[in-house]
Amino acid sequence: MKRTRLPLFIFIDAFGWNVLKAHDFFLADRVRDRRPLRTILGYSSACDPSIISGLLPCEHGLWSSFYYSPATSPFRCLRPLAILPEALFSRARVRHYLSAAVKRWYGFTGYFQLYAVPFRHLPLFDYSEKKRIWEPHGLPRGQTIFDLLSAQEARYFVHQSGAGDERNLARLTAQAGAGELDFAYLSLGRLDALMHAVGTRSAKVTELVRWYDTRLRELLAAAEAAYAEVPWYVFTDHGMHNISATHNLPADVDRLGLTFGRDYVAFYDSTMARFWFLTPAARERITAGLAGHPQGRWLADEELRQWGVYFPDHQYGEAIFLMRSGVQMLPSFMGARFTAGIHGFHPDDPDSTAAISSNQPLPATGLASIHDIFSLMLAETGLTDPRPAFRAGLHPAGSGL
Ligand SMILES: [Zn+2]
Numbered sequence: 001m002k003r004t005r006l007p008l009f010i011f012i013d014a015f016g017w018n019v020l021k022a023h024d025f026f027l028a029d030r031v032r033d034r035r036p037l038r039t040i041l042g043y044s045s046a047c048d049p050s051i052i053s054g055l056l057p058c059e060h061g062l063w064s065s066f067y068y069s070p071a072t073s074p075f076r077c078l079r080p081l082a083i084l085p086e087a088l089f090s091r092a093r094v095r096h097y098l099s100a101a102v103k104r105w106y107g108f109t110g111y112f113q114l115y116a117v118p119f120r121h122l123p124l125f126d127y128s129e130k131k132r133i134w135e136p137h138g139l140p141r142g143q144t145i146f147d148l149l150s151a152q153e154a155r156y157f158v159h160q161s162g163a164g165d166e167r168n169l170a171r172l173t174a175q176a177g178a179g180e181l182d183f184a185y186l187s188l189g190r191l192d193a194l195m196h197a198v199g200t201r202s203a204k205v206t207e208l209v210r211w212y213d214t215r216l217r218e219l220l221a222a223a224e225a226a227y228a229e230v231p232w233y234v235f236t237d238h239g240m241h242n243i244s245a246t247h248n249l250p251a252d253v254d255r256l257g258l259t260f261g262r263d264y265v266a267f268y269d270s271t272m273a274r275f276w277f278l279t280p281a282a283r284e285r286i287t288a289g290l291a292g293h294p295q296g297r298w299l300a301d302e303e304l305r306q307w308g309v310y311f312p313d314h315q316y317g318e319a320i321f322l323m324r325s326g327v328q329m330l331p332s333f334m335g336a337r338f339t340a341g342i343h344g345f346h347p348d349d350p351d352s353t354a355a356i357s358s359n360q361p362l363p364a365t366g367l368a369s370i371h372d373i374f375s376l377m378l379a380e381t382g383l384t385d386p387r388p389a390f391r392a393g394l395h396p397a398g399s400g401l
Contacts, residue, residue: 003179006223007380008232009373011051011185012212013044013192014343016239017353019200023209027216027234027357034357038369039238041307041322041347043269044192047237047354047370049133052144052185054374054387056308059394061140062133063309063316066117066125066333068265068276074106075122084119109135117267117333124265134158134185142390145374148383149183157184165190169215177222183381188212192240199242199340200351231380235356237370240341241349246330247295247323249273256289258282267317268332271344274317287319296323307347308371325349 017036020026040047040056042063049055049062057063070076078098099114109132117125131138135158136150149156157175159168165188172186194208216234223230250268258264263282267274273296277283290298299320304310323329325345330338345352354370356362366375378385 003227005229005231006176006181006227007183007377008176008219008223008230009183009185009377010216010232010234011048011187012234012236013187013189014195014238014240014341015191015209015234015236015355016343016351017355018239018351019191019195019205019209020355020357022200023206026209026213030217030220030359031357032359033362034355035362035367037235037354037356037367037372039347039352039354040370041304041309041344042272043344044237045129046309048187049139049144050308050371051235051237051373052133052146052377053139053142054371054378054385055139055142055390056371058308058310059390060142061315062128063311064267064269064272064274065129066127066267067274067316068124068267069126070124072126073123074102074127075125077105078102078119079123081119106130115334116331116336121260121265124261125267132161134161134187141394143386145183145185145377145381145383148386149381152383154182154381155180157181157186159185159187169219173219173222176219177226179226183377195240195341196339197341200240201242231358231360233356233358233360233373233376235370235373236354238343238354239351240343241326241345241351243328243338243340243342244326245295246328246338248331249290249296249321249323249329250331252290252293253286256285258285268329268334269344270329270332270334270339270342271323273321273329275319275321276314277318283318290321293321294324295327296321298322322346325351 040050042057045065046057046063049060050057053060095114102114108130133139133144134146136147138144138146146158157172168186168188172184175181176184191208194204198204220230220232253266260266263279264286265276265278275286277286299322301310304320323345328339328342343352356373366372
């Protein structure tokens with residue numbers, strides 16, 4: 001006997017609206033409805049927790065990876081290594097092994113990379129995504145769909161980080177075909193990695209979208225053989241920009257004659273610079289020094305508030321500078337190499353726009369941003385929305401917030 005229903009939520013990293021439109025063949029005869037979705041300023045570290053919780057970064061607490069917090073920095077133990085030449089640590093393999101060692105030492109279960117953060121600066125920073133967000137209790141604040149499903153003892157599939165698309169797809173296809181599941185969430189990362197390397201217009205991108213098309217059809221066929229109904233949603237968190245220029249923003253800041261760690265602290269993401277000011281003079285000089293910059297601009301608190309990434313305690317920075325779209329900050333703490341494709345620019349850019357496709361009619365209202373995908377998961381599972389109670393707890397009645 002066929003089981004009744006298996007909702008499939010399939011996340012393809014960076015499969016934004018413009019990339020989707022350029023590959024119109026993708027599940028074309030199976031898609032009933034599709035639509036662009038607004039992304040959230042930042043990277044997957046901000047977007048993914050928002051999709052699975054329906055909360056904005058200022059609510060769940062995860063925005064960028066690193067933040068200034070010398071008192072809680074897990075990297076203090078690396079301080080002795082700072083006397084070794086920086087050139088040693090800029091080697092990808094050394095970084096890779098050290099990242100794995102730090103992750104193991106501290107029991108981090110989330111996504112963790114040291115990237116190209118200079119070793120001498122690491123003890124100034126803490127890292128936000130210490131836990132694997134795909135497991136219950138993965139967020140600093142609020143609940144994800146996985147908290148709700150595990151509380152109900154539902155049988156659900158979630159991808160294994162690091163296993164790769166091929167293995168995760170094979171595992172889900174087998175479990176769906178065996179009728180073992182009530183719900184599935186699969187994250188696929190290969191397209192994002194490929195477009196970082198070659199941009200969006202390479203024939204290799206089309207080849208990979210074709211591979212996804214084939215493999216997802218196999219998954220749907222297996223699930224539909226075992227279940228009477230298989231509502232599915234293929235979606236993403238953001239698009240991808242092709243990089244047209246690079247700019248050395250850290251050098252502009254260095255020229256202001258201030259000392260990192262004494263006057264100010266900065267974290268240079270590939271599209272954003274986030275600053276903490278240790279003296280009023282540094283605040284003034286950096287704010288004025290980067291004002292009117294041709295390759296980017298300061299973001300107003302009001303913009304950050306509108307986008308759900310304003311933190312009253314300035315956890316992720318007291319001032320945020322965003323690069324002009326298509327301009328890679330190079331070098332940054334994320335890397336010292338030119339990257340053909342990057343995301344994390346202004347959320348209103350067409351190339352930033354995310355997307356969702358489904359074999360179901362999408363709701364006319366309440367599905368405009370990536371964090372609204374959570375409402376679809378609630379509707380498909382019949383679970384109660386935990387957000388009203390969460391928000392009531394955050395802002396008790398009469399608090400005036
Ligand atoms: Zn990416």
